Structures are given as structure tokens and as C-alpha cells.
Amino acid sequence: xxxxxxxxxxxxxxxxxxxxxxxxxxxxxxxxxxxxxxxxxxxxxxxxxxxxxxxxxxxxxxxxxxxxxxxxxxxxxxxxxxxxxxxxxxxxxxxxxxxxxxxxxxxxxxxxxxxxxxxxxxxxxxxxxxxxxxxxxxxxxxxxxxxxxxxxxxxxxxxxxxxxxxxxxxxxxxxxxxxxxxxxxxxxxxxxxxxxxxxxxxxxxxxxxxxxxxxxxxxxxxxxxxxxxxxxxxxxxxxxxxxxxxxxxxxxxxxxx
Numbered sequence: 001x002x003x004x005x006x007x008x009x010x011x012x013x014x015x016x017x018x019x020x021x022x023x024x025x026x027x028x029x030x031x032x033x034x035x036x037x038x039x040x041x042x043x044x045x046x047x048x049x050x051x052x053x054x055x056x057x058x059x060x061x062x063x064x065x066x067x068x069x070x071x072x073x074x075x076x077x078x079x080x081x082x083x084x085x086x087x088x089x090x091x092x093x094x095x096x097x098x099x100x101x102x103x104x105x106x107x108x109x110x111x112x113x114x115x116x117x118x119x120x121x122x123x124x125x126x127x128x129x130x131x132x133x134x135x136x137x138x139x140x141x142x143x144x145x146x147x148x149x150x151x152x153x154x155x156x157x158x159x160x161x162x163x164x165x166x167x168x169x170x171x172x173x174x175x176x177x178x179x180x181x182x183x184x185x186x187x188x189x190x191x192x193x194x195x196x197x198x199x200x201x202x203x204x205x206x207x208x209x210x211x212x213x214x215x216x217x218x219x220x221x222x223x224x225x226x227x228x229x230x231x232x233x234x235x236x237x238x239x240x241x242x243x244x245x246x247x248x249x250x251x252x253x254x255x256x257x
Contacts, residue, residue: 071124078184084122089219129249159192169236188234
């Protein structure tokens with residue numbers, strides 16, 4: 001009886017072991033396949049619109065600088081503008097498009113346009129004063145985007161900034177796969193919906209990262225690589241030599257935090 005019992009046990013082990021081994025290998029294969037798909041979706045094809053976005057090993061793009069250093073701090077305008085935008089991104093102000101007397105929202109609040117004026121303040125320019133002066137001098141140029149000038153909000157309207165930069169900035173291509181995207185450039189989406197500043201970093205595919213605020217957790221991201229993103233309708237490079245002296249206004253207050 002003992003011998004019979006031993007033989008039965010010995011011959012039955014391989015029969016149970018093979019299905020178990022096959023099952024384990026199948027589970028491992030499925031796990032590896034799922035992991036591969038996950039990595040491709042979130043690192044190879046960009047993140048869904050409206051989320052933070054994945055920065056795939058960002059690396060600085062070739063140095064691109066301006067010949068102008070408006071605030072005399074030893075840093076050129078384009079680098080200062082980009083760094084100012086990054087400061088706002090790192091500060092993570094709560095998303096707020098509200099109306100404020102005097103125009104400026106609190107330092108811990110802001111929207112996409114606040115990234116831009118804070119970036120320009122970091123370079124020594126008072127973008128609000130410049131926009132207000134241009135609207136006063138050329139109201140007809142802004143009639144499409146504002147019905148009545150209001151200094152408390154005009155500089156925080158994407159459509160107004162689009163008109164301003166289209167007039168005084170260098171107009172560049174809107175092809176997101178083009179090679180003329182550089183740090184400090186201004187990018188406008190769908191004319192009056194959204195605006196941001198181009199970073200000095202690029203993702204693995206060479207796409208420039210965008211510094212912007214739409215309430216997302218990651219304010220400097222590879223937005224161009226998102227499967228869904230707003231269309232680019234404006235791409236401008238600020239050059240103070242294009243602006244009449246009567247419009248140029250230096251920043252005189254404390255720098256935004």
C-alpha cells in the first residue's frame with residue numbers, strides 16, 4: 001500500500017506542475033505586455049489633454065539668446081522671459097481668471113496670461129503698461145477682441161496679447177514640428193483661448209516644452225506631444241527694437257514671486 005501510494009504521488013507531480021508553470025509564464029507575459037503598452041502611451045505618445053503631461057528626459061535646447069538685456073542683470077531678455085515663466089510654473093499659483101481692481105491678481109493666483117506678464121516683469125518689462133499704452137494709442141487695432149478698454153483686465157486677455165505680439169513681435173511659423181521654436185517665444189492657441197511661453201527644454205522627440213497654466217499639476221510640460229491639444233495660431237518672438245519708445249514701459253515694482 002505504501003509503495004502504491006508513493007508511485008501515484010510521484011507520477012502525478014509532473015501532470016500538476018506543467019499547467020502551473022504554463023500559467024505562471026502566461027501571467028508574466030501579460031504583465032510585461034501591459035507594462036510595455038503603459039510606457040508607450042505615457043512616454044512615447046504624450047499624455048492626454050488636460051493632464052500634467054510627461055516630460056521624457058528633458059534636455060536644454062541649444063542656447064538661444066537676445067542681444068538685449070533690458071533690466072541690466074547680466075541675463076539676456078529671452079532667457080529672463082523663460083526663467084520668469086518657469087518661476088511662475090514652480091510657484092504653482094491657483095488657477096484664477098477672476099477680475100481684480102488694479103489688474104494684478106494675488107501672487108498665489110493666476111491664469112495663462114499671468115504666466116506671460118510675470119515672465120516679462122522678470123526681464124524688466126511692464127507688459128500691462130505696454131498693452132494699456134498701445135490700446136490707448138491704437139484702439140481700432142483691438143476692436144475685434146475688446147468692446148471697451150479696461151486696464152483692470154485687458155492685459156490678462158489672450159486675444160489682446162495676441163494682437164499686441166502680432167504687431168510688435170517677430171511672427172514665426174505655427175508648425176509645431178518646425179525648428180524655429182526657441183526659449184522665451186510666445187505661443188498662442190486658438191487666437192484667444194490660451195497662451196504660454198516656450199521652454200529651453202525639449203522632450204525625446206525634440207519637441208519644445210511649453211510653460212503655461214491651465215490649472216494642471218505640471219506647468220512646464222510637453223503639451224505639443226499630447227494626443228489632443230489646442231491648435232497653435234500664433235508664434236511670436238519679442239524684440240524691443242520693434243516697439244515704439246512710447247509703448248515700451250520698464251518694470252518698476254518688485255519681481256513676482
